[in-house]
Amino acid sequence: DHADPKFEELPQQREARQFVALATGETARTDEHVEEYLATLRVAAKTLDIKRMNLTRFTAKFPFTGEVTRREVQRWVNELGAAGKASKTLQRDLSDMRGYWRYLQALQVVPEDVQPLRDLVLPKADKNGERRRPFEAGEVVKLFVVRRDPNLTEEEVKAFCADRLT
Numbered sequence: 819d820h821a822d823p824k825f826e827e828l829p830q831q832r833e834a835r836q837f838v839a840l841a842t843g844e845t846a847r848t849d850e851h852v853e854e855y856l857a858t859l860r861v862a863a864k865t866l867d868i869k870r871m872n873l874t875r876f877t878a879k880f881p882f883t884g885e886v887t888r889r890e891v892q893r894w895v896n897e898l899g900a901a902g903k904a905s906k907t908l909q910r911d912l913s914d915m916r917g918y919w920r921y922l923q924a925l926q927v928v929p930e931d932v933q934p935l936r937d938l939v940l941p942k943a944d945k946n947g948e949r950r951r952p953f954e955a956g957e958v959v960k961l962f963v964v965r966r967d968p969n970l971t972e973e974e975v976k977a978f979c980a981d982r983l984t
Contacts, residue, residue: 846927848886849877855921872914883927886919888934899941908940 852873856866879894880886895908903911916935922928970978 846883846922847877848880848883848922849874851922851925851927852877852918855918858921869914869917872911873918875911876915876918883922886928886934888936888938891934892938895938895940905940905942912938912940 852870856870856873859866859869861869880890895912898908899905912935919928919933919935923930923932
């Protein structure tokens with residue numbers, strides 16, 4: 819019943835509000851202009867792939883522009899940090915998202931005064947946490963060999979190295 823206070827919390831109600839907002843132009847799909855934006859960038863293929871991956875994650879988390887609020891983005895950043903994503907990585911990822919958001923503003927998809935990706939608090943780096951240990955000689959070789967075929971067994975890697983690297 820629509821008189822019930824929990825009526826507005828129903829998933830169907832959320833979907834209905836999204837439909838109305840989309841139909842009236844109050845919101846837009848966040849993934850609608852990703853490829854168009856990426857095509858404007860002059861970066862290496864690997865960098866482009868990373869940006870695409872970051873924007874795909876962003877648009878999956880926030881399918882509509884109306885959902886991209888500072889509060890929700892901050893919560894997402896907090897979740898990613900708690901899951902172990904490094905502060906520097908989050909900083910780079912957010913930079914990609916801000917670039918895309920500016921593109922949406924240039925297209926007038928989102929208002930210029932809406933800045934949900936600015937002034938976010940990133941998690942502090944764990945100074946007492948486990949530090950990365952340097953690779954051992956055998957591990958470095960494995961990085962290059964296994965990159966080509968991730969299905970190789972340890973014995974096959976050792977045989978490869980013995981044949982070609984000694």
